[in-house]
Amino acid sequence: MRLQIRWIGPAWWIALGFWTAVALMSMFFHWIHPSSPPFVSARLGVWWLAILGVGLVVSYTVTKLKALVAFVGLLLVTRVSWLLIPVALVFGVGVILFWQKNISDHAVVIGRRWKWWPVTLSTADRYLHLHVIGPTGAGKSSSVLLPLIAQDLKAGRPVALLEPKGDLSQAAYNIAVAYHHHLIHFNPEDPRCPHYNPLAGPSPASAAEGISWALNQIAESGHPFYAVSSRVLLMYAVIAVKEALGDRADLDAVLRFLRRDTEQQAVLKAVKDPRVVQYFGEQMNRLNPRVALEQRQGLLNRLELLLLHPDVRRVLSPPFDFDWDQVLAEKITVLCPLSLARLGASARMLGTLLWHGLAMATYRRPLTGHLPPYFLFLDEFHEFVTPDLGEFLALARGYHLGLTLAHQDFGQLTPELKEALLANGRQKIVLGGIAPEDFNTFKASASPFPIDSKLRFFPPGQAWVQLITQGKPRRPQRVQLPYHPLGDS
Numbered sequence: 408m409r410l411q412i413r414w415i416g417p418a419w420w421i422a423l424g425f426w427t428a429v430a431l432m433s434m435f436f437h438w439i440h441p442s443s444p445p446f447v448s449a450r451l452g453v454w455w456l457a458i459l460g461v462g463l464v465v466s467y468t469v470t471k472l473k474a475l476v477a478f479v480g481l482l483l484v485t486r487v488s489w490l491l492i493p494v495a496l497v498f499g500v501g502v503i504l505f506w507q508k509n510i511s512d513h514a515v516v517i518g519r520r521w522k523w524w525p526v527t528l529s530t531a532d533r534y535l536h537l538h539v540i541g542p543t544g545a546g547k548s549s550s551v552l553l554p555l556i557a558q559d560l561k562a563g564r565p566v567a568l569l570e571p572k573g574d575l576s577q578a579a580y581n582i583a584v585a586y587h588h589h590l591i592h593f594n595p596e597d598p599r600c601p602h603y604n605p606l607a608g609p610s611p612a613s614a615a616e617g618i619s620w621a622l623n624q625i626a627e628s629g630h631p632f633y634a635v636s637s638r639v640l641l642m643y644a645v646i647a648v649k650e651a652l653g654d655r656a657d658l659d660a661v662l663r664f665l666r667r668d669t670e671q672q673a674v675l676k677a678v679k680d681p682r683v684v685q686y687f688g689e690q691m692n693r694l695n696p697r698v699a700l701e702q703r704q705g706l707l708n709r710l711e712l713l714l715l716h717p718d719v720r721r722v723l724s725p726p727f728d729f730d731w732d733q734v735l736a737e738k739i740t741v742l743c744p745l746s747l748a749r750l751g752a753s754a755r756m757l758g759t760l761l762w763h764g765l766a767m768a769t770y771r772r773p774l775t776g777h778l779p780p781y782f783l784f785l786d787e788f789h790e791f792v793t794p795d796l797g798e799f800l801a802l803a804r805g806y807h808l809g810l811t812l813a814h815q816d817f818g819q820l821t822p823e824l825k826e827a828l829l830a831n832g833r834q835k836i837v838l839g840g841i842a843p844e845d846f847n848t849f850k851a852s853a854s855p856f857p858i859d860s861k862l863r864f865f866p867p868g869q870a871w872v873q874l875i876t877q878g879k880p881r882r883p884q885r886v887q888l889p890y891h892p893l894g895d896s
Contacts, residue, residue, distance in 0.1 A: 419462040419471065419483060421673065426455055429476055463553050514765040515558045515870035517551075517836065518886030526886050528834060530780050532876055533809040536800055540814060540845065541838025546867045547813050548575045551836055552784055555811065557891060565738040567765065569758050570673040570786035573744035578893045583740050591729055593743040594759065595750065597720040601722075601728035605760040606649060606656045608730065608767060615645040617763030618658070620793045622709045624755040637706045640665075643686045651677040658723055665707050691821055716753040723760075731768030735781055747790070758791030766799050769806045774816055789819050797827030816843050835873045839865025856882050 456479065463471050528537070539553075541547050556579050559566050562872040565588065569578055573850045576594070583590045594600050605621075608616045619638050641661075648664050649656045651674040675687055714720040734741055743761060745754040765783065772778060787790060803810065812832055817825050829852055837849055841863060850858045853873055861873045868890060873883040 415462055415467045419459065419466060421460060422455070422462070423474060423478060428437075429471075430478070442536065444697060459748055463730055466578040485823030493830045502695050515555055516889070517555075517874075518870065518888045520881070520884060520886055522887055526872060526884065527873070528874060529876070530809075532834065532850070532874070533780075533782065534804040534807065535832040535833040535875055536831060537805070537811040537836065538808060539569065539811060539836045540816065540841060541870070542815050542840040544867065545838035545840050546888060546890070547838065549893055550868060550890055551838075551870075552786060552811065553578055553891045553893065554889045556784060557582050560588060560740070564780060565589075565734075565740045565780060566739040566782045566784060567734070567743070568784045568786075569743045569745060569788075569791055570784075571745055571758075571790055573746050574893045575786060576742045576744035578891075580742050581873045583742070589737060591734070591739055593722070593741060593761070595716075595722045596746070600718075600722050602724060602726060603761070603764075604727040605728065605764060606645065606661075607654075607657065607727070608732065608764070610767065611646040611649040613763075613767045615642040617760055617767070617793075618710075618713075620763060621759040622713060623709060624752060624759050634698075636702050639686075640702060640706055643683050646680060647678050647683045647687070649862050650680060650683070651675075655725075656712070657725060657727075662707070662710055665703055665710070667769075669680060676751075678710070689732070705754040713753075713756055716750060719750070719753045719757055722757075731765045732771060734765075734891060735768055735772055738779055742840075745791075746854070754792050759793060762791045763793055766793075769799075769803055769808050772806045772808075780807050780809065782809050782811065784811045784813075786813045787819075788826055789821075791812055792821055792824070794821075796824060800827060800831035816842050817848060818842070833875050837862060837871045837873075839863065839867070839869060853883055856880075860883075 409822070428687075459475055459478070463475055514529045515533070516525045516527050518526050520526060520603075539551050540545055552575060556566055556568065560579070560582050563586075566579075568576055570576055573594075576592075580590070580592055591601055593603065594802070605617055608614060615638075619641055622641075644661055644664050645656075648660045650662055662673055665671070675684065678684060714723065717815070729739070729741075733739070743758070745758045747754045762785070800810065810832075812821070812828060821827065829848070835849070835852075839862065841849075843863070846860070846863050849862075856873070858871065865871070868888050870886055871883055872886050872890055874881050
């Protein structure tokens with residue numbers, strides 16, 4: 408049945424376009440010769456309205472409904488005095504201006520079609536997460552990320568930004584200051600940078616998991632046995648230190664616990680958790696002393712690498728200034744320039760700690776009452792996220808947190824990250840210059856909608872956009888992107 412009525416949609420638009428042109432010509436000639444009869448008689452107009460109404464019912468879309476209402480208005484205009492035409496034009500311009508004003512309150516403008524028609528994305532639809540891909544120089548920062556961040560900040564919505572260079576954060580910082588946002592500028596190279604405790608939060612196991620992922624950004628654990636055993640040792644060490652020291656627990660306390668037997672014994676005396684007591688009292692004693700020493704020393708070495716950079720050690724040391732639960736509750740904007748050029752692997756590690764902390768705090772957001780939106784922007788996101796990204800993307804919508812994930816090509820991603828992104832990053836912006844294999848990936852994901860092969864050759868400032876609005880996939884469209892120079896914020 409579906410194949411039999413596919414022609415109705417195109418035929419409906421052709422008919423509407425034809426009779427709209429007839430109505431416009433009728434209005435024009437009636438204006439020149441007021442005594443001339445209208446081109447469209449009342450009977451013919453009613454007949455065609457009935458046909459178009461049936462076609463609308465059979466192939467309904469909101470766009471068609473709006474177009475039909477506009478057509479009815481046009482028919483009415485042809486029946487009244489030409490003196491009402493200027494009034495109608497003024498009214499129409501007023502409606503357009505009012506609608507444009509309301510865009511900033513309820514949605515963000517991604518770009519424009521035909522240079523004037525805005526392509527928007529509502530707050531609710533942004534919880535489906537935005538995937539941005541384009542090579543270096545295509546305009547991801549100046550034409551997508553910064554314009555979106557600027558619109559959020561101007562509308563009073565808090566954002567978090569993690570990025571590996573620094574220029575985007577500085578531009579966003581200038582905008583946030585101009586609009587008086589409650590702001591945290593987490594720049595490890597700045598001596599005034601706020602301090603962050605990755606052990607903060609009620610779950611020691613989650614904190615240990617985040618530290619474990621961060622350690623993998625610096626050095627792999629080697630043999631699978633040592634990888635698993637080091638992770639277990641780290642988890643129990645963090646649980647012990649958290650239970651004994653409470654809010655005073657930090658990475659330095661974990662290092663002391665692993666390095667000094669006297670410190671370990673003092674901490675374990677205050678621990679009541681039977682799992683921790685059994686692990687350090689029985690299981691560790693069963694290991695060959697040499698194996699136990701190698702396991703502990705291997706973990707210590709990796710933790711020392713984590714804190715090797717002096718700027719990183721400083722910002723992860725007390726006194727601590729913020730945690731992610733506070734950020735989400737108080738709607739604080741957080742900007743994190745983590746320069747890979749200057750911090751190296753420490754930037755990846757620090758970004759992973761921040762990302763994981765935010766993810767865990769998101770799960771702790773209360774689901775009762777009004778939950779304000781929060782938007783996270785990750786430039787070169789693969790440098791920071793953990794392998795459980797897909798699970799987080801699937802759940803974050805329920806906590807009113809939307810992500811914008813930007814990168815250059817799919818070759819940067821592991822198969823797991825690529826699969827998670829294609830499945831859960833459902834709003835897509837593709838800039839020109841992408842690799843042929845990436846184009847084929849998007850062509851397959853956009854089915855049954857076609858994609859023009861010219862997409863690969865779009866100039867900077869133009870992009871292919873495929874959005875889902877109110878749960879319905881829209882046809883991919885070519886849009887003109889805004890341009891916001893990073894140095895002119």
